[in-house]
Amino acid sequence: MSGQTGTLLEVDDLRVTFPTRTGMIEAVRGVSFSLGRERLGIVGESGSGKSQTGRAIMGLTPPQARISASKLTFDGIDLLGVSPRQRRALRGNRIAMILQDPKYSLDPVMSIGRQIVETLRTHEKVGKVEARERALAMLEAVQIRDPKRVFDLHPHEVSGGMGQRAMIAMMLIAGPEMMIADEPTSALDVTVQLDVLGILDRLVAERGMGLIFISHDLRLVSSFCDRVIVMYAGKVVEQLKASELSQARHPYTRGLLNCMPKIGADRHPLPVLDRKPEWAA
């Protein structure tokens, strides 16, 4: 493992292009950033390219799309240069990803425990008994009260919050160094949302992982992350510390912050975003 202080991920001029009937569409247009062992938020609206950025790092871009970057390295490994086999070895082992809805990202016909064990045994040589023990411990770490019972349940038998905890357990069991969370709590109730974020926050801090938190919710991201990248039309329009969000300069960031209804602020009508073509330029 590389030094605890060093950069984990470096992205320079990342581009993702999709061929369509009407020509090439650039979903990500020259995104650059680096990630250490910190919590980085990527915020943007639908179509801003935030999810495609995460997927490109993970290696989950659809095959018809073209990816280019002058640099895309994880712990010194050139992600675009390695073989698919090596990429697969990284995925789930050193880089993990959590998706929005546990209903779709868990296997519906396999018990939760077996899925976690499967992940572990794909990446590490461990015996069945030990794997079960570790999966149970991991379920306990994500604050599932009765891990033994949940181990044998299928995804349709658990709530959304429980499913997302199981998903986090599954992603963390191989001990990844970097985690990409793509809208991990958008499908959950507000109260459950905070529980899941709390668990994620504690585990990430304890293990010294790097976290990329992708979300459309600027306020949530700024309360959770150390640093925030704001994307618009496939580009980074602003990068700032989460604590300095109120001093955001770019009109898009300010507009996004402003247009949400707030308890206690009596604003009728709500300010709306006046999109300028030069933001996308």
Place this chain on the structure above:
Amino acid sequence: MTSAIAVDRLEVIFDRFRALKGVSLDVQPGESFGLVGESGSGKSTLLRAIAGLAPVASGSITVNGKTLGTRRDKAFYREVQMIFQDPYGSLHPRQTVDRLLQEPLAIHGFADGERRIERALDEVGLGNGFRFRYAHQLSGGQRQRVAIARALILEPSILLLDEPTSALDASVQAEVLNLLEEVRRRRKLTFLMVSHDLAIITHMCERLMVMQGGEAVENLVANDLVERRVTKDYTRNLLRASDGFVRTASEQV
């Protein structure tokens, strides 16, 4: 004055599951009333029961002074219209906007369809250029505008709104909320709005009811939330959750 919507000890039972356990509600004409709670709290079921989309086991629903039976007549649907959460699912994929808007007019036998469609599209800020497009040619916000136009075209007095903006981006949400407020002011509509987001409810509604597990937890006016005058722990939890993520001392490493 007769209430716009009066619900008395309403019970809704799906098979053996009691989704609503005797909920009562009273909404005055011209008022905007909010229902808040988590998924499974019964807030949407209450809305759907009023619209006639959920099996009512006992209790009564009165709309504009008329007590409703299990079968609703046409006049009811002229008075009460509903807007759903997902604009992708609530518009017919193979009908143009024009056809979508003609449907309610044909059902209720309106003669001046042409003029009404033009006016309805104009009112929701879409203009005539959108008239012959299909749902898939519109963005999420535009689709929700079409859904609003379709509801308004019959000139109802009550709108039932089920999470009308939760599928939309924040900036588009602001536009749709503004539009809803504007049509409400202009047409003196009564709103019954469901949301899981306290901030949206306090922005849109004067009074609200917090629900949990099929029961009413607390009745509040919007100002109570602003000044945090809530009595139940459940409501307090919801309020805290709407503040965003707060790192507690033990979590800070």
